Amino acid sequence: MAFLAPLAPVIAGIGSAVAIGGTLLSYNASKQAAEAQSRLDSFNKVVSMRNIETERQTAQLNQMFQIQEINQNRALNEAQHQMLLNQVAWADYDQKLQQSAADSNMKNLENEAAIVESQSREAIRRRREQGMRIKAEQTAKFAGSGVSIGAGSPLAVLADTAGLVALDIADIGFEANVERTGILYKRDLTKWNADVAAESHQFSKAKMLSEGNLAFLAESSRLNLAKKAADTELVMAERGAAMKKWATENSPSTVPAMKASATAGLVSGISSNAGSIAEGYRNGNYG
Numbered sequence: 001m002a003f004l005a006p007l008a009p010v011i012a013g014i015g016s017a018v019a020i021g022g023t024l025l026s027y028n029a030s031k032q033a034a035e036a037q038s039r040l041d042s043f044n045k046v047v048s049m050r051n052i053e054t055e056r057q058t059a060q061l062n063q064m065f066q067i068q069e070i071n072q073n074r075a076l077n078e079a080q081h082q083m084l085l086n087q088v089a090w091a092d093y094d095q096k097l098q099q100s101a102a103d104s105n106m107k108n109l110e111n112e113a114a115i116v117e118s119q120s121r122e123a124i125r126r127r128r129e130q131g132m133r134i135k136a137e138q139t140a141k142f143a144g145s146g147v148s149i150g151a152g153s154p155l156a157v158l159a160d161t162a163g164l165v166a167l168d169i170a171d172i173g174f175e176a177n178v179e180r181t182g183i184l185y186k187r188d189l190t191k192w193n194a195d196v197a198a199e200s201h202q203f204s205k206a207k208m209l210s211e212g213n214l215a216f217l218a219e220s221s222r223l224n225l226a227k228k229a230a231d232t233e234l235v236m237a238e239r240g241a242a243m244k245k246w247a248t249e250n251s252p253s254t255v256p257a258m259k260a261s262a263t264a265g266l267v268s269g270i271s272s273n274a275g276s277i278a279e280g281y282r283n284g285n286y287g
Helices: 002-144 152-249 255-282
Strands: none
């Protein structure tokens, strides 16, 4: 192996060169890895930003659809409440018609009762006049016959006539009073039914308005809360997207560390090999 001794310096130099070349190759590989990681980081950041923007836009669309649904429900709630008010107004109008009809019917009945009373008075007047004529005729006949009318049969005849007239007048008055009382009873019954209908209408109206207004206010409150929730959800989504964007833009990268490590390895490798060469020269390994 002695023949290899002269080649020792050459072999040592080649070894140092190979070591330096390996260090350079390692540095280049680390540098390329760092550049690849930088490109990957940039791509991931772009993808993340797009995903964040997509989430933000999705939140905006969801909020828009929620607001549209809320507005539709609000319009439906207002339409239903207006229908309730229209029903109440129609019920009021119908009640006024019924009351007007009842008032007209009562007035007609009062007029009918007044006519019955007027007719009975006229009938009594005529029957009384008729009785007076009959009594006058009977008196004249008795006087023409020379019969005294102060006692006996003439007086009894005149008394019977007067009694019959009085009985007829009483019958006329009684029948008229019965008919008039029946008519006025119908009037009072009509008034009672009208009053009951009016009270029932007021009760139903108050119940409808109370329940309808309560339902309208409850639904309005629910829709207002739903809108606030939708707006708050959008605000939170916007803030979350902004925070994610900031975090993505300011996230630490491993590339500087990788480059620093590659540079440190290069410096360390070159320094180590340079030291070995220098040591070889000091030891006379290179002649």
